[in-house]
Amino acid sequence: xxxxxxxxxxxxxxxxxxxxxxxxxxxxxxxxxxxxxxxxxxxxxxxxxxxxxxxxxxxxxxxxxxxxxx
Numbered sequence: 001x002x003x004x005x006x007x008x009x010x011x012x013x014x015x016x017x018x019x020x021x022x023x024x025x026x027x028x029x030x031x032x033x034x035x036x037x038x039x040x041x042x043x044x045x046x047x048x049x050x051x052x053x054x055x056x057x058x059x060x061x062x063x064x065x066x067x068x069x070x
Contacts, residue, residue, distance in 0.1 A: 014058075014062055014065075015062075017058055018055070018058045018059060018062060021051065021054050021055040021058050022055050024051045024054070024055075025048070025051035025052050025054075025055050027051075028044065028047045028048035028050075028051040028052075029048055031044050031047065031048075032044035032045065032047075032048050
């Protein structure tokens with residue numbers, strides 16, 4: 001029973017991490033759309049790409065872990 005609760009908490013933590021990463025990506029996109037200064041646009045592009053990659057990496061890891069458990 002305790003092992004099941006730990007696993008459930010771990011699973012919830014991972015899905016929460018993915019949700020936060022998606023929100024960071026969306027926020028980076030909003031920021032990109034709001035800036036016009038060239039330096040800020042460059043920064044926004046890098047921030048948006050980093051957030052996208054983080055989200056994709058978390059999704060990939062989550063999918064691989066689920067596949068491994070099944």
